Amino acid sequence: MRLGVELGGLRLKNPLIAASGTFGYGVEYEGILDLSLLGGVVSKGLYLEPRDGCPVPRIVETPSGLLNAIGLQGIGIRAFVRDVLPRLARYETALIVNVCGDTVEEYAEVARIADVPGVAALEVNISCPNVKKGGIAFGGDPRMTHEVVSAVRKATRLPVIPKLSPNVTDVSVFARVCEEAGADALSCINTLLGLAIDVERRVPRLAFGTGGLSGPAIRPIAVRMAWQAARAVRIPVIGIGGITSTEDALEFLVAGCRAVQVGTANFVDPGIYARILAGFESYLQRHRLESIGEVVGSLRFPDGEAPGGPGA
Amino acid sequence: MPASSTHRPPVNRDVPLVRRQALEGPYVLLTFRHPEVAAGARAGQFVMIKANTVSDPILRRPFSVMRVDPSEGAFTLFLKIVGPGSHALAELRTGEEAGCLGPLGQPFTAPPEDQEAVFVAGGYGIAPFVLFGEELGRAGRRARAFYGGRTAADLQLCDAFDGLGVPLVCATDDGSFGHRGRVTEAVAAHLDTRPGPVTLYGCGPDAMLHAVARLAERRGVPAQVSVDPWMGCGLGTCLGCVVPIRRPGEARPKYHCACTEGPVFDARDVVWP
Ligand SMILES: Cc1cc2nc3c(=O)[nH]c(=O)nc-3n(C[C@H](O)[C@H](O)[C@H](O)COP(=O)(O)OP(=O)(O)OC[C@H]3O[C@@H](n4cnc5c(N)ncnc54)[C@H](O)[C@@H]3O)c2cc1C
Ligand SMILES: Cc1cc2nc3c(=O)[nH]c(=O)nc-3n(C[C@H](O)[C@H](O)[C@H](O)COP(=O)(O)O)c2cc1C
Numbered sequence: 001m002r003l004g005v006e007l008g009g010l011r012l013k014n015p016l017i018a019a020s021g022t023f024g025y026g027v028e029y030e031g032i033l034d035l036s037l038l039g040g041v042v043s044k045g046l047y048l049e050p051r052d053g054c055p056v057p058r059i060v061e062t063p064s065g066l067l068n069a070i071g072l073q074g075i076g077i078r079a080f081v082r083d084v085l086p087r088l089a090r091y092e093t094a095l096i097v098n099v100c101g102d103t104v105e106e107y108a109e110v111a112r113i114a115d116v117p118g119v120a121a122l123e124v125n126i127s128c129p130n131v132k133k134g135g136i137a138f139g140g141d142p143r144m145t146h147e148v149v150s151a152v153r154k155a156t157r158l159p160v161i162p163k164l165s166p167n168v169t170d171v172s173v174f175a176r177v178c179e180e181a182g183a184d185a186l187s188c189i190n191t192l193l194g195l196a197i198d199v200e201r202r203v204p205r206l207a208f209g210t211g212g213l214s215g216p217a218i219r220p221i222a223v224r225m226a227w228q229a230a231r232a233v234r235i236p237v238i239g240i241g242g243i244t245s246t247e248d249a250l251e252f253l254v255a256g257c258r259a260v261q262v263g264t265a266n267f268v269d270p271g272i273y274a275r276i277l278a279g280f281e282s283y284l285q286r287h288r289l290e291s292i293g294e295v296v297g298s299l300r301f302p303d304g305e306a307p308g309g310p311g312a
Numbered sequence: 313m314p315a316s317s318t319h320r321p322p323v324n325r326d327v328p329l330v331r332r333q334a335l336e337g338p339y340v341l342l343t344f345r346h347p348e349v350a351a352g353a354r355a356g357q358f359v360m361i362k363a364n365t366v367s368d369p370i371l372r373r374p375f376s377v378m379r380v381d382p383s384e385g386a387f388t389l390f391l392k393i394v395g396p397g398s399h400a401l402a403e404l405r406t407g408e409e410a411g412c413l414g415p416l417g418q419p420f421t422a423p424p425e426d427q428e429a430v431f432v433a434g435g436y437g438i439a440p441f442v443l444f445g446e447e448l449g450r451a452g453r454r455a456r457a458f459y460g461g462r463t464a465a466d467l468q469l470c471d472a473f474d475g476l477g478v479p480l481v482c483a484t485d486d487g488s489f490g491h492r493g494r495v496t497e498a499v500a501a502h503l504d505t506r507p508g509p510v511t512l513y514g515c516g517p518d519a520m521l522h523a524v525a526r527l528a529e530r531r532g533v534p535a536q537v538s539v540d541p542w543m544g545c546g547l548g549t550c551l552g553c554v555v556p557i558r559r560p561g562e563a564r565p566k567y568h569c570a571c572t573e574g575p576v577f578d579a580r581d582v583v584w585p
């Protein structure tokens with residue numbers, strides 16, 4: 001298993017995972033690509049109940065990026081477990097549920113319901129707004145982050161993978177908080193808060209107003225944050241942000257990530273997984289490496305000293 | 313969740329441009345090799361496609377399949393250049409490739425045996441009706457087309473129905489070609505002649521589709537419309553293409569993905585802005 005990786009108790013056949021909200025529930029891609037190619041699939045964000053989401057426009061394109069405010073439209077965790085999971089059972093890929101909540105209790109409840117055979121791990125989407133705290137994101141406050149992650153930790157035996165928000169000053173603080181709260185791994189990063197404006201009409205281009213930026217535009221920021229997180233904790237980090245090629249994925253691995261997720265690029269080309277996997281193989285050959293694990297954290301700085309934390 | 317499709321799953325592949333035929337103004341016909349689209353696409357279905365020669369904008373764009381040639385393994389798009397995505401496609405040279413996923417979406421449903429199909433097209437909305445006219449012709453059904461645009465230069469496909477036995481009425485807002493005024497006025501005039509039972513089919517700008525829906529409701533005739541929202545993936549995963557739909561018996565409209573459950577919807581179910 002040259003491409004196999006271990007993620008805090010979760011074994012993946014390769015380090016490529018489909019990112020939440022960009023791969024539906026997986027079943028949408030049946031017949032278009034072989035889901036067993038993937039190391040894992042993360043579901044769309046799931047709350048307890050189904051959600052309708054935001055009005056349109058929900059997505060606009062910006063230079064090399066995508067700004068979205070979907071509003072976490074989804075079928076709810078019960079329908080996922082009842083209707084979707086059985087359809088995915090035949091694929092050899094790790095199914096990861098993206099857990100959402102309006103409250104700490106809702107996160108825990110979704111986590112409990114998701115703890116069924118067929119689910120390999122839980123990714124905790126701490127970027128959800130906390131309705132009890134005026135809608136500020138759980139993931140923007142270390143104490144609320146700790147509360148949510150510990151509540152999910154207590155609710156399940158499955159590996160718990162908080163997904164860090166980039167909309168913070170020092171991501172390593174949040175990485176450590178999650179590790180203390182019992183996380184088995186970290187996903188890094190979610191979308192960056194953005195605003196695009198229609199200057200003719202002088203209104204936001206998205207119906208909701210602000211949105212989350214993804215795609216190649218955010219990659220250097222994502223690589224930097226994943227690198228910071230990986231240095232801050234002992235648990236493995238999954239790198240996410242703007243991956244469209246083998247080289248992009250390798251950036252995260254070299255920076256210290258054990259695995260990566262592909263998001264926006266799923267919309268562009270469903271053939272991306274086969275392409276990146278072939279690229280991994282030829283990279284290993286070219287660099288005479290036995291396994292992809294040897295790449296992880298192999299980043300060197302010319303003067304031997306890594307620069308310091310944020311702003312350095 | 314996508315409606316479990318009754319059709320063959322779409323196929324993702326790089327497709328070489330086989331032919332390019334520039335028309336007047338911003339219009340062009342592009343033919344790509346894609347055997348599965350050529351063999352399986354039905355009228356109203358579309359492809360998500362992007363020229364591999366550019367990296368920005370990053371997303372593919374939706375275009376209706378206008379014509380298929382199964383023996384050549386190729387399909388043709390009727391494309392209006394409006395921005396960077398359509399521009400990059402129109403700039404492709406023969407042999408250069410585009411990334412393409414298709415066929416996608418739910419096609420038009422043919423009218424009952426005894427009914428005439430009435431196409432109402434605005435601008436590039438004519439594209440799916442060329443394929444529909446061929447399909448209905450093969451099935452021995454009657455069809456009639458109304459084709460509208462702002463000005464004569466917008467009506468680039470007037471000869472597409474030649475030989476299909478589909479009578480064509482053109483309309484331009486400025487009267488530079490055909491009937492002067494809205495295309496739906498020409499359709500209303502046709503309905504005034506009591507042509508017998510008809511089903512209306514609309515494809516074009518939202519305002520025209522809305523007018524088709526109102527006309528159908530006033531005259532008590534069924535209508536299917538192909539909506540034209542922004543689309544990001546074509547597979548029901550980005551949830552950017554949703555339209556509010558209220559099906560009979562439902563208290564509230566619900567968002568439906570135009571890419572998987574549409575783009576063709578029953579005009580009565582669409583909640584217009
Ligand atoms: C199901 C479906 C079938 C289509 N079939 C055809 C076709 O057969 N031929 C054809 O020429 N076009 C068709 N379109 C429209 C086509 O997808 C858009 O023109 C294209 O996405 C524009 O991309 P761009 O990068 O060139 O321009 P952009 O820069 O993305 O857009 C340029 C301008 O066009 C507007 N625009 C963008 N997307 C759309 C859209 N979907 N509808 C209306 N206006 C839009 C934008 O608001 C902007 O003002 C279809 C759209 C859909 C949803
Ligand atoms: C349309 C869209 C929907 C998303 N939905 C979710 C979601 O439900 N839960 C979540 O944790 N992240 C969600 N994300 C964030 C992605 O999983 C990913 O973290 C982000 O897009 C950065 O990766 P990328 O640049 O490869 O897209 C969404 C992103 C997009 C573009």
Ligand code: FES
Nearest residue numbers: 544545546551571
């Ligand atoms: S275009 Fe992405 S869900 Fe319809």
